[in-house]
Amino acid sequence: MASAAAAQDFGKQGDKDYAGQLWQIMQERNLAGEDAVQAFPYPGTDPHGMMLETFYTDATVDGHTGTLVIKRNYGPEGVTVDQVLGSPGDHLGAVTIMFRRANDYASDSGNWFWAKYLPDGTLDQTAEGTSIAGLAQGCISCHATAEGEDYLFTTNAELR
Numbered sequence: 001m002a003s004a005a006a007a008q009d010f011g012k013q014g015d016k017d018y019a020g021q022l023w024q025i026m027q028e029r030n031l032a033g034e035d036a037v038q039a040f041p042y043p044g045t046d047p048h049g050m051m052l053e054t055f056y057t058d059a060t061v062d063g064h065t066g067t068l069v070i071k072r073n074y075g076p077e078g079v080t081v082d083q084v085l086g087s088p089g090d091h092l093g094a095v096t097i098m099f100r101r102a103n104d105y106a107s108d109s110g111n112w113f114w115a116k117y118l119p120d121g122t123l124d125q126t127a128e129g130t131s132i133a134g135l136a137q138g139c140i141s142c143h144a145t146a147e148g149e150d151y152l153f154t155t156n157a158e159l160r
Contacts, residue, residue, distance in 0.1 A: 010114075010134030011126075018061065019115040019123055019133035022068070022099055025059045031070055032095055032121065041074060041084045047142075049073030049093055051084045054154050059099065066100035066111075067159045069152065092119045098143075098151065100159075106135055110151045114139040 026032035044052035051074040059068040074084045074091040084091050095117040105111045116124040116132040116139075123131040132139075143151040150156065 010136045011123075011130035011132065012134065015113075015115075015134030016123060016131050018113065019117070019131075021061050022059065022097060022113075022115065023117060023121045025061070025068075026070060026095075026097075027121070029057070031055055031057070032117070034089070036072075036088075038085065038088060041072075041081050044073065047138075048096060049075050050077050050079050051075070051081065051091070053084075056155075056159060061099070064102050066102075067098075068100075069098040069154075069159075071096045089119070094118060094124060096139075098139075109135065109140045109144070110149070112140075112143075112151055 023032060030037050039053045039055065041051040041053050044050055048071060053072040053074075055070040057068050057070070058065055072088075072092060073094040073096060074088070075093045079091050097115050097117070099113045099115075101111050101113050103111055105113065113134060114132070114136040115134075116136075118124050123133050125131055140151075143153070146153045148156045150159070
């Protein structure tokens, strides 16, 4: 798990800038934004959403190529697959991502960079007003309980 000091140091300008680069990449590849490609949603749970879509790909940021996991979080409670497929924009609550940075980023948390975006691409914030980007302790502490050592609940596949 990430050190307490590092986990409290998320949401700084560098993290926000990095998250902005990732959002831009996702938009360019139609993985986020109004023209985003859809997948078949599946049931989810808090804190992500009642229906989810998950995408696995690679991205290159600042010369580093890493695994990018994108999760679209739909709601409210009771939302159906048909409602999400028929009108995804009306039900999208957030887009959460994990991006595996270089091996020296945060080895004690799998080198994952975390971000939570609102549907328009702005970063969501904690109750204290900190942007959710970087080594977000809430994300890390939950995902550290995933089976295996990859911090992913959806798969234990060896991702590129």
